[in-house]
Amino acid sequence: MEKLVFIYTYGCQMNVHDSEKIRGVLSEKGYKTAETPEEADLIVFNTCAIRAKAEQKFYSQLGRIKFLKQANKDLKIAVAGCAAQDAKQKIFRRAPYVDYVIGPRNIQSLPELLLDSRGLFVTENPEIAEQEFPAQRDSATKAWITIMYGCNNFCTYCIVPYTRGREVSRPSNSILAEIGQLVNKGYREVTLLGQNVNSYRSDTDFPGLLRLIDRSGIHRVRFVTSHPRDLSADLIKALSDLPSLCEHIHLPLQSGSDKILSAMNRRYTYADYLARVTGLRNSVPGISITTDVIVGFPGETEEDYELTVRALQEIEFDGLFAFKYSRRNGTRAGELDDQLSEEQKNDRLNRLLPLQEEITLRKNRLLEGLVLEVMVEGPSDSDPSRLTGRTRSNKIVTIPDSGEEEGALVRVEIRLARPHSLEGVRADLVPAPV
Numbered sequence: 001m002e003k004l005v006f007i008y009t010y011g012c013q014m015n016v017h018d019s020e021k022i023r024g025v026l027s028e029k030g031y032k033t034a035e036t037p038e039e040a041d042l043i044v045f046n047t048c049a050i051r052a053k054a055e056q057k058f059y060s061q062l063g064r065i066k067f068l069k070q071a072n073k074d075l076k077i078a079v080a081g082c083a084a085q086d087a088k089q090k091i092f093r094r095a096p097y098v099d100y101v102i103g104p105r106n107i108q109s110l111p112e113l114l115l116d117s118r119g120l121f122v123t124e125n126p127e128i129a130e131q132e133f134p135a136q137r138d139s140a141t142k143a144w145i146t147i148m149y150g151c152n153n154f155c156t157y158c159i160v161p162y163t164r165g166r167e168v169s170r171p172s173n174s175i176l177a178e179i180g181q182l183v184n185k186g187y188r189e190v191t192l193l194g195q196n197v198n199s200y201r202s203d204t205d206f207p208g209l210l211r212l213i214d215r216s217g218i219h220r221v222r223f224v225t226s227h228p229r230d231l232s233a234d235l236i237k238a239l240s241d242l243p244s245l246c247e248h249i250h251l252p253l254q255s256g257s258d259k260i261l262s263a264m265n266r267r268y269t270y271a272d273y274l275a276r277v278t279g280l281r282n283s284v285p286g287i288s289i290t291t292d293v294i295v296g297f298p299g300e301t302e303e304d305y306e307l308t309v310r311a312l313q314e315i316e317f318d319g320l321f322a323f324k325y326s327r328r329n330g331t332r333a334g335e336l337d338d339q340l341s342e343e344q345k346n347d348r349l350n351r352l353l354p355l356q357e358e359i360t361l362r363k364n365r366l367l368e369g370l371v372l373e374v375m376v377e378g379p380s381d382s383d384p385s386r387l388t389g390r391t392r393s394n395k396i397v398t399i400p401d402s403g404e405e406e407g408a409l410v411r412v413e414i415r416l417a418r419p420h421s422l423e424g425v426r427a428d429l430v431p432a433p434v
Contacts, residue, residue: 003041004034010058011048013224014193015081017135017144019046021107022080024134029111033136037068042076042114047083049159051326055083062095069097076114078102082163085122086330092118104164105149107133129168129202141407142189142220142377143182147175147209151195153227155254156265156332157297157325160195167195169202172209179216188375188407189220197223198230207234214242219409220375220392222246228253229268231276240283247284248318248394251276252292256311257304260297264333270311277315288393290319295352296345297325298336305348312356318363318393320356324349357419364395364417371427374399376408396421 005026009019022044023033034040045062048054062079069075078100079091085103092098100113103122108131113119128149137143148169151161179190190213200206213221221244226235228251239245251273255261258269280287293308312320324345327334374389374397381388386398389410398421399412412424 003031004039005031005042005044006034006037006040007044007046008037008058008061009046010054011046011050011081013144013191014146014195015046015048016138017146017193018081018104018107019044020135020137020144021133022046022110023136025107025110027136028134029114037065041074042078043068044078044080047079047081049082049086049163049328051323052328053326058083059094062098066095066097076100078110078113080104080107080110082160085163086159088120088122092120124165126166126168129170130174132174139377139406140185141187141375142191143187144193145175145178145190146170146193147197148194148200152199153196153267154265154332156263157294157328157334159328159331162330164195167199169200171202172204172212175209176212176216179213179218183217186407187218188409189222190218192221192223194223194225196225196227196230198226198232198235205234207232207238210235210238210242210245214244218244220244220246222248222394224250226251228273228276229266231280233279236276236279236283239280239287246392246394247286248288248290248392249280250290250292251280253308253311253315254292254294255297255300255304256308257300260300260304263299264294264297270307274315286393288318288395289315290321290394291315291317293320293322293352294325295322295348296340298333298340299338300325300340300348309352309355312352312359316359316363317356318395319360320353322349322352322356361417361419364419364422367395367414367422368417369414371411371413372397372424374410374412374424376404376406376410378406391422397424398422399424399426402426 007019009015037043045058047058076099079098080102081104084101091101099118101120105125105128106121109121113121150165150167152167154161198206253273254264256270372391374391376387376389380386380398385401387401388398390396397412411427413427414422414424416423
């Protein structure tokens with residue numbers, strides 16, 4: 001009799017791919033994916049601990065699942081991911097109906113764990129880079145590829161080095177074999193994943209890995225996330241030279257204030273960051289640059305905040321992910337005395353977001369009238385008569401549905417720009433001017 005698993009996924013792209021691996025590992029033991037938690041034999045919470053909000057969402061949902069366990073004594077509940085690694089045994093004390101707690105480096109142990117009535121697997125597992133994981137992927141045309149695990153940066157606000165461990169990189173031949181299999185299955189795009197892909201070190205460095213991947217036959221290559229400190233001239237040259245590399249980079253700034261950057265242990269100045277942006281734009285014309293910013297870091301004054309505002313105005317990012325500082329136990333920033341109030345953080349975030357929306361719309365309008373390559377991803381969520389896809393620069397585009405399949409590469413004339421998306425029509429279907 002087959003068994004069913006339902007997975008709740010919270011957090012970053014790495015967690016999304018970890019959930020694909022969990023499904024893959026369990027599928028080898030006969031598990032299928034359940035459509036709803038009510039029909040599942042196993043429910044997995046793949047958690048995030050980077051901000052309090054994500055952790056609260058997980059615990060809230062975990063509480064709502066309790067009644068399913070009461071109704072079905074054979075139901076198993078597993079908590080995985082960063083919150084599991086951080087809380088460990090505390091999860092059992094908070095939710096006694098949880099059966100298993102599994103750290104992000106212990107996915108391979110899940111089938112073994114299920115043989116026991118209750119278990120905790122939160123080891124460092126330094127061999128993870130040498131281990132191969134099957135994955136049940138969400139898409140048949142674009143794929144996540146983990147190239148490294150862990151983080152050595154210890155930004156003072158971040159709990160990830162404590163939950164995902166020290167950096168280890170997968171051998172390039174393992175990565176290339178995985179991509180080769182995807183190419184043979186018809187995949188068109190891969191996104192390389194790491195907490196800081198720029199610090200990839202195996203039998204080659206990150207630019208060297210990109211050059212090897214460029215020869216694999218994959219059409220598009222993306223990567224996240226890059227640490228500005230490690231953005232080398234060689235990586236910029238790879239972005240300029242390699243046809244498969246998409247013209248987009250996500251480069252977290254976090255603050256425009258050197259004082260705050262130092263307090264965050266980011267190990268670059270705003271001038272350093274700006275020089276890297278200038279180098280990218282000089283070498284890769286039209287590159288799209290997106291970023292992360294944290295407002296309300298401990299000790300951030302209004303003057304520090306205004307330096308971040310100035311940075312957004314000066315650089316003009318294509319997109320921004322802005323967050324209020326979230327105090328995390330176990331981090332150095334969490335121990336600082338000069339914490340800002342929620343009111344201060346909310347005020348700064350609410351002033352920052354409209355500024356970036358204006359900048360993004362202005363930049364998107366520069367694309368109106370241009371013809372761009374778009375990879376179709378599927379039906380639009382907001383309009384079933386349209387398809388959605390992405391440009392090489394990671395702009396979301398919708399087009400009328402003319403029967404294009406997922407993964408199709410089409411030439412699209414951009415007709416209308418919005419802050420978060422573009423509208424267009426197939427260029428080969430546009431009537432010639434009379």
